[in-house]
Amino acid sequence: MDTVAVLGRAYRSRVIDMALLRALSAAGAVVVEGARASGKTMTTLHAANSYTFIDDADVQRTLEIAPRSVLEGDAPRLLDEWQVNPELWNLVRRAVDATAEPGRFILTGSAIPADDITRHTGAGRFIRLRQRTMTWSEKLDGAACQVSIARLFEGERPATDMKASIELDEVIENILRPGFPAMTALGLEQSADRLRAYIDDVARTDIRRLADVRHEPDVIKQLIAALARSIASEVTNRTLAADVRAVAPTIDVETISGYIKLLQRLFIVEPQQPWAPKLRSRARLRVSPKLHLVDASLAAAALGAGPGQLRSDLETLGMLFESAVIHDLMVFASAIGGEVRHYRDSNGKEIDAIVTLTDGRWGAVEVKLGGAQMLAGIKSLRDVIDQIDTDAVGEPTFRLVVTGTGPVLIADDGTVIAPLSALAP
Known part of the structure; x- marks a missing residue:
């Protein structure tokens, strides 16, 4: 996507870019994790074809009423800061299970939620990548x-x-x-x-x-x-x-x-x-x-x-x-x-x-x-x-x-x- 149109800033290429593209070709969903402000949103938005920011107040209200609707959009769909609403993990898992098509979703997170949320439900469906600060x-x-x-x-x-x-x-x-x-x-x-x-x-x-x-x-x-x-x-x-x-x-x-x-x-x-x-x-x-x-x-x-x-x-x-x-x-x-x-x-x-x-x-x-x-x-x-x-x-x-x-x-x-x-x- 055009990061200028969404965030007002041109994208600077990162080392993780190729690893992200490889992961999207191999798994239904990719989780990009890293410290706050390390550039996850820009990197993943650049690779995505649609997006939603989970920490947005309007999105939070939508999640209360129609949570599956936030998954709708062109793939790969970015769910930025997914851990704000941990129930999204299982929704994404089920959506990935419903099709053999890779590269459906990108999830970003700046904190790891409780282990029991993800421990047994991501095997074979999710690839995790770590985005560190710039080299x-x-x-x-x-x-x-x-x-x-x-x-x-x-x-x-x-x-x-x-x-x-x-x-x-x-x-x-x-x-x-x-x-x-x-x-x-x-x-x-x-x-x-x-x-x-x-x-x-x-x-x-x-x-x-x-x-x-x-x-x-x-x-x-x-x-x-x-x-x-x-x-x-x-x-x-x-x-x-x-x-x-x-x-x-x-x-x-x-x-x-x-x-x-x-x-x-x-x-x-x-x-x-x-x-x-x-x-x-x-x-x-x-x-x-x-x-x-x-x-x-x-x-x-x-x-x-x-x-x-x-x-x-x-x-x-x-x-x-x-x-x-x-x-x-x-x-x-x-x-x-x-x-x-x-x-x-x-x-x-x-x-x-x-x-x-x-x-x-x-x-x-x-x-x-x-x-x-x-x-x-x-x-x-x-x-x-x-x-x-x-x-x-x-x-x-x-x-x-x-x-x-x-x-x-x-x-x-x-x-x-x-x-x-x-x-x-």
């Missing part, structure tokens, strides 16, 4: 993006480009520029204000739509800040609880765990699950997920970190940069049906990201903020891969060191080095 390649409109994750899996390697390197200040600016589409054109101070307002809305309103939260919004905001301080790490709920006790002295670990689950249902928090290959050594694998916020810029806003603070605090900058890399890899991997996990063992050896495909292929990715650290990244990958039983899981299809400020290079051992600004789907 660097999307924010930069693909400029200079020459290292394709999909092509790395096909064995292609990029040409050397010593001019691909960017300055540290540009890395900081790209981290602080939000991936929420409506905020990308704002200045850094304006976007920081919007991001803090976004966090406030999550704490005051969004999370309370899912559950009866007994603590004040400041407690949720403190938890989001605590998650930001430990972003891209295997932080424990006990550690988070200790941080949150600054504003809620009696809060316990179980409550923290419950709040994190609610933030996950809002897609504000995303876990990066561990990878568990067979090892040649006697090391034990760590099985805790790493936790990321929906966008590195949101984490920076939660910490009150602007360009000056990040320039003088490279440790925090490095954590935010790693989270930005993982975010983009998750978007690129999802486009080819893959996942992004992490590896860490009891000897302290780790790989920041393992990109896995359904056919068993995998790639190993190390993240280094500075281009000068690329040799350390190459060695780190080599040391860890040497102890993985590649007879069982196969050799990695590629090894990649993602930097903030480095060039595009191929090391003598075949490892690809590239800045995040050069990565593409």
